[in-house]
Amino acid sequence: MTTVLVSIELTPSGDVRPGLADLVAHARSIGSPVGVVTVAPGDSASVTERLGAFGLAEVLVAESAAVGAADAEPRVRALVAAAAARNPTAVLIANTVRGRDVAARVAVRLDAGLLLDIVGLHAEGKRVVGEHSVFGGAYLTASTAGDRMTVATVREGSTGEQPSPVTASASALEIDDTTVPTAVITEATEHARRSERPELRTAERVVSGGRAVGSAEGFELVERLADALGAAVGASRAAVDAGYISQDHQVGQTGVSVSPELYIALGISGAIQHRAGMQTAKTIVAVNKDETAPIFEIADFGVVGDIFTVVPALIAEVEARR
Amino acid sequence: MKIITLVKQVPDTWSERRLDPETGRVDRAVSEAVIDEISERAIEAALALKDADKSTTVTLLTMGPAGALDALRKGLSMGADDAVHIRDDALQGADVTITSRVIAAALLRRPWDLVIAGNESTDGRGGVLPAMLAERLGVASATGLDSFELTGGAAGGDLVGRRSADGVDEVLRLGFPSVVSITERMPDARFPNFRGILGAKKKPVEVLTAADLGLTDLHPAVSVVSVAERPPRQAGTRIIDDGSAAAALADFFASRRLI
Numbered sequence: 001m002t003t004v005l006v007s008i009e010l011t012p013s014g015d016v017r018p019g020l021a022d023l024v025a026h027a028r029s030i031g032s033p034v035g036v037v038t039v040a041p042g043d044s045a046s047v048t049e050r051l052g053a054f055g056l057a058e059v060l061v062a063e064s065a066a067v068g069a070a071d072a073e074p075r076v077r078a079l080v081a082a083a084a085a086r087n088p089t090a091v092l093i094a095n096t097v098r099g100r101d102v103a104a105r106v107a108v109r110l111d112a113g114l115l116l117d118i119v120g121l122h123a124e125g126k127r128v129v130g131e132h133s134v135f136g137g138a139y140l141t142a143s144t145a146g147d148r149m150t151v152a153t154v155r156e157g158s159t160g161e162q163p164s165p166v167t168a169s170a171s172a173l174e175i176d177d178t179t180v181p182t183a184v185i186t187e188a189t190e191h192a193r194r195s196e197r198p199e200l201r202t203a204e205r206v207v208s209g210g211r212a213v214g215s216a217e218g219f220e221l222v223e224r225l226a227d228a229l230g231a232a233v234g235a236s237r238a239a240v241d242a243g244y245i246s247q248d249h250q251v252g253q254t255g256v257s258v259s260p261e262l263y264i265a266l267g268i269s270g271a272i273q274h275r276a277g278m279q280t281a282k283t284i285v286a287v288n289k290d291e292t293a294p295i296f297e298i299a300d301f302g303v304v305g306d307i308f309t310v311v312p313a314l315i316a317e318v319e320a321r322r
Numbered sequence: 323m324k325i326i327t328l329v330k331q332v333p334d335t336w337s338e339r340r341l342d343p344e345t346g347r348v349d350r351a352v353s354e355a356v357i358d359e360i361s362e363r364a365i366e367a368a369l370a371l372k373d374a375d376k377s378t379t380v381t382l383l384t385m386g387p388a389g390a391l392d393a394l395r396k397g398l399s400m401g402a403d404d405a406v407h408i409r410d411d412a413l414q415g416a417d418v419t420i421t422s423r424v425i426a427a428a429l430l431r432r433p434w435d436l437v438i439a440g441n442e443s444t445d446g447r448g449g450v451l452p453a454m455l456a457e458r459l460g461v462a463s464a465t466g467l468d469s470f471e472l473t474g475g476a477a478g479g480d481l482v483g484r485r486s487a488d489g490v491d492e493v494l495r496l497g498f499p500s501v502v503s504i505t506e507r508m509p510d511a512r513f514p515n516f517r518g519i520l521g522a523k524k525k526p527v528e529v530l531t532a533a534d535l536g537l538t539d540l541h542p543a544v545s546v547v548s549v550a551e552r553p554p555r556q557a558g559t560r561i562i563d564d565g566s567a568a569a570a571l572a573d574f575f576a577s578r579r580l581i
Contacts, residue, residue: 183496285571314567
């Protein structure tokens with residue numbers, strides 16, 4: 001079985017990003033996953049324990065005083081050292097802003113082929129082939145780095161698989177502390193989010209609001225429906241630009257691409273840039289006052305109506321049928 | 323301070339965009355080519371520094387076909403000083419490995435303090451080029467910045483940027499030379515004025531080929547294996563709310579086992 005390195009992205013407070021489940025699932029489709037994580041000195045044991053929950057039986061842990069202070073570089077060095085030690089066929093990294101920085105530098109340092117934003121991975125003979133969803137899912141393409149080592153960024157939420165927990169065992173990974181120019185993180189704050197609400201990228205259900213929501217207060221309606229359905233909260237760029245909700249909820253061309261079981265668009269017209277971020281959802285529902293809104297062209301179920309009438313009634317129906 | 327801003331011409335996101343079914347490359351013939359909105363914001367960020375310190379120079383750099391000159395002219399008309407156009411048929415369909423090698427080679431030809439790029443183009447959406455360039459050039463990078471400022475002037479000063487991504491707000495500090503990428507949270511681009519548009523035609527644009535950059539062994543690291551177009555989604559049921567829409571929606575959810 002060939003080795004696939006899986007890079008673990010931790011939040012400043014040490015939480016594992018839920019998208020790790022997707023990385024592990026993709027790694028399994030071509031080999032056996034080995035986690036690589038960098039932590040502050042002394043934190044090895046606590047992180048290893050939590051990684052077993054993601055189905056990682058083996059983890060290489062590098063301790064570095066630079067973790068949390070130097071941007072990207074500790075993770076880059078750990079992956080380069082792990083690649084030298086284990087000769088993997090592929091290195092998988094989450095397609096997050098930080099993950100892409102790590103992938104970019106690792107690919108150059110290892111002279112590897114870089115596959116971006118993969119939603120699938122398979123082996124064809126000795127080649128590793130990545131699958132990509134392009135232009136909002138209008139195309140599915142496949143690409144390969146051929147004989148080279150593959151470094152791939154993985155779209156979080158692309159498998160929807162739940163990992164089977166195992167007991168993780170850790171081995172220490174030595175990384176050197178040579179100084180190369182790097183950005184220094186002087187402050188890091190995690191966004192406060194309601195713990196019971198799923199994370200947007202990996203959510204199975206998403207309820208999004210658009211310009212027609214009208215105000216930040218109005219967005220509470222979107223959130224209430226989301227909570228009634230156990231969904232994450234999304235938004236169109238128009239709603240974000242209007243200041244109704246923070247930018248990390250933005251779905252679309254320049255925001256997050258989601259592919260949930262259910263996507264509900266409330267007061268979103270469905271401009272081509274928004275559709276690019278959600279049109280691969282399995283089921284799409286739209287509520288909009290404007291019957292000519294393009295969102296209806298791709299909705300499995302569309303309601304022409306006022307979100308302020310339909311949504312409260314829908315919440316009541318959903319709660320009554322529970 | 324010498325700034326180089328990376329510019330990309332892309333298919334308009336307001337039009338239908340297609341891939342060439344044979345090569346998997348973006349079909350540039352079917353949609354109107356425009357300067358990427360994020361490139362315009364990157365130019366704006368550079369020009370804002372030039373507004374604050376007149377000794378700052380802003381050079382635009384693009385790699386693209388002959389038509390990409392339009393994108394450079396747009397940026398020059400906004401107020402950039404000059405431009406570099408890497409134009410070579412051999413670079414058609416270049417992957418990020420080739421693109422980063424070529425642009426890094428072009429950046430090594432002239433002195434600069436800061437490279438500003440967009441965080442990701444609207445066609446490729448890879449978002450890796452700025453960090454790949456920084457890695458090839460051996461300099462620091464900070465990507466996905468929503469805002470940044472210079473502290474203490476160019477000599478010995480730092481760049482301090484803020485980013486908010488994937489649920490974390492960060493403040494990043496880095497020295498020069500360095501590479502940064504910016505997001506659409508940065509200010510909108512200024513409109514070129516009439517004088518700017520006239521002046522842009524006289525501003526120098528250096529045209530370079532891969533051979534001019536000493537690069538002759540350009541092989542893509544990644545090749546496209548297959549391209550499949552997904553059938554477009556079909557519209558399903560649509561009802562007009564007469565007071566019963568909520569119940570109908572709940573029935574629909576139930577029929578798909580969503581509640």
